[in-house]
């Protein structure tokens with residue numbers, strides 16, 4: 001029954017039942033964790049073939065000995081393969097080390113402190129530097145901004161991607177906004193795929209924002225489809241070429257959730273002009289990336305067909321965990337008015353919204369009975385969710401049974417917090 005329809009007496013009866021369920025769960029000694037947006041052990045094992053795959057053949061297609069220094073832009077065959085993931089030619093793709101997040105940090109820091117077009121263009125020359133952050137979003141993007149002193153402005157994330165009316169309105173009134181964070185396919189945490197219209201409007205933002213504006217297009221889940229009906233993502237580079245804004249977009253990706261998390265290969269794509277400027281900058285930090293690992297990945301993943309087949313194996317492993325969360329939420333909370341949640345067709349997360357003011361309480365209640373949830377607020381800049389309602393659920397890492405048990409307990413916490421709030 002919908003919470004709004006319950007009388008005080010019915011609420012009190014529910015409270016008694018829920019308190020009993022909660023105490024029973026507390027006594028059962030749970031030790032569960034839904035915080036970890038990591039692949040599970042079976043997923044990483046799908047790439048175990050990487051170990052030893054070179055069989056002593058360290059030469060790249062052009063004869064480069066990958067065991068030696070050099071090749072800052074990455075191996076040509078790795079640039080071609082991962083360029084395809086980003087929808088870019090090899091010449092507009094750079095393949096780096098093990099973390100795309102590192103590459104994002106390097107790009108933002110470079111634009112801020114040194115300037116993509118020389119010292120005059122450094123964002124840091126201005127008194128204030130701001131970024132638009134669609135919310136809920138990825139905490140580590142926000143951490144980069146916070147660490148570098150970039151002020152963050154929230155805009156709502158819709159099913160079609162960032163609320164573009166809000167984005168454009170902000171840009172019209174504030175010239176200190178220098179960038180926007182985007183996770184365009186299976187966004188973290190809502191799982192939405194940006195609509196074609198949104199992608200085109202983002203590609204046109206530099207017209208409003210100015211030539212030093214950067215779109216940080218973090219396509220971390222580009223190939224992480226869970227269900228066949230998932231929408232494809234429009235190519236931002238096609239729109240950028242049409243609107244002459246290729247210099248304003250950096251695209252990112254990695255194999256962290258394709259092969260080994262933290263031991264994969266990261267890549268970025270942008271205009272040749274940007275890659276040349278960034279390459280020069282990165283040359284001061286490194287002689288080149290781990291080309292042996294790049295070659296291992298090329299030999300393992302081969303081409304986009306093999307990559308797709310490999311990702312289908314990932315999906316088969318984690319789909320039951322997502323189903324388990326969704327089945328429980330549907331069964332226990334549908335029609336109760338106690339929360340809403342997303343039904344992602346790919347990616348790593350389910351985003352849950354409690355009624356306003358309850359996310360922190362639910363996380364606390366769950367923690368007290370041994371169910372660890374991502375801290376409330378983590379999906380917002382500065383850790384502050386103005387509605388205190390968003391909770392990111394990460395079902396991939398725990399075993400299927402643990403996910404099932406954790407969500408069953410989570411639901412009790414949501415119900416308990418909601419009924420308690422109503423009776424206050």
Ligand SMILES: Cc1ncc(COP(=O)(O)O)c(C=O)c1O
Pocket residue numbers: 037098099100101102138183188218220253254255256262266
């Ligand atoms: C949106 C997004 N971008 C980037 C990353 C991290 O990528 P990497 O391992 O390549 O640094 C994650 C990891 O959870 C993510 O969710």
